[in-house]
Amino acid sequence: MESHRNEQQLVLYLSVFLSLCEYLCFLNVARLRRVEPIDTVGSAPVYLKGVPMANDQTLSPSGPISIEEIVAETPLVVRRYVKWGEVDFARVAYTGKFLDWVLESAEVWFKRTMGESWAGFNAKRGVTLPAMGCSLDFHHMLRPDDEINMTVLLERIGRSSHTLKIVAHNQDGVHCFDGTLSFAAVDPATAKSVPMPDELKGRMDAYKVACESRG
Numbered sequence: 001m002e003s004h005r006n007e008q009q010l011v012l013y014l015s016v017f018l019s020l021c022e023y024l025c026f027l028n029v030a031r032l033r034r035v036e037p038i039d040t041v042g043s044a045p046v047y048l049k050g051v052p053m054a055n056d057q058t059l060s061p062s063g064p065i066s067i068e069e070i071v072a073e074t075p076l077v078v079r080r081y082v083k084w085g086e087v088d089f090a091r092v093a094y095t096g097k098f099l100d101w102v103l104e105s106a107e108v109w110f111k112r113t114m115g116e117s118w119a120g121f122n123a124k125r126g127v128t129l130p131a132m133g134c135s136l137d138f139h140h141m142l143r144p145d146d147e148i149n150m151t152v153l154l155e156r157i158g159r160s161s162h163t164l165k166i167v168a169h170n171q172d173g174v175h176c177f178d179g180t181l182s183f184a185a186v187d188p189a190t191a192k193s194v195p196m197p198d199e200l201k202g203r204m205d206a207y208k209v210a211c212e213s214r215g
Contacts, residue, residue: 102179147171
C-alpha cells in the first residue's frame with residue numbers, strides 16, 4: 001500500500017514538473033514573437049565608388065577615404081587603399097585582389113576615355129569587349145591602409161584588340177606590381193573578332209599620343 005502511494009506521488013510530481021516546463025516554453029515563445037525583426041538590408045550603409053564613406057574604419061590622415069579616386073588624367077592614375085578585408089593571414093594584400101584592382105582601373109580608364117561604361121558601350125554599338133588575357137607581376141608587398149596609385153598605360157592598339165598596362169606604386173613611390181589586360185572587339189552574334197569601332201580606336205590613339213608626349 002505504501003509503495004503504491006509513493007508511485008502516485010511520483011507521478012503527480014512529474015506531471016506538475018512537465019506542466020511547469022510547458023508553461024515556461026510558452027512564455028519564451030511569446031517573448032520571441034514580440035521582438036521586432038532587424039532590417040539588415042535597409043539599415044546597411046550604401047558605399048558608392050568614388051564617394052567618401054563616412055563610417056569607414058580605414059582612414060587617411062585627412063579623414064574618410066573613397067574606394068577609388070582619380071589623381072591624374074594623362075596618363076590616368078587611379079588611387080585606392082588596401083582594406084582590412086583585402087588581406088590574408090599574413091596581413092598582406094591577398095593575391096586575388098590584385099586582379100580586381102587592375103580591372104577596376106581599366107574600367108575607370110575606359111569610362112574616362114569613352115565617356116561611358118563598358119556595359120553602355122556594348123549595349124549601344126552591338127560590340128562587346130571581352131578580356132582575352134591578363135598577367136600580374138609582383139614587386140613589393142602591400143599592407144592594410146597602404147595607398148595604391150595605379151597608372152593606366154595603353155601598351156598596344158591593334159585592328160580589333162588593345163592591351164592596357166597598369167603600373168602600381170604605394171604612397172612612398174615604391175613599385176608594387178604590374179598588371180596587363182588584353183581586350184578584343186567581338187561580335188556577340190558570331191563570337192568572332194571584328195574591327196574596333198573607329199570612335200573607340202580614335203580616342204585610344206589620342207590617349208596614347210597624349211601620354212607619350214608627356215614622356
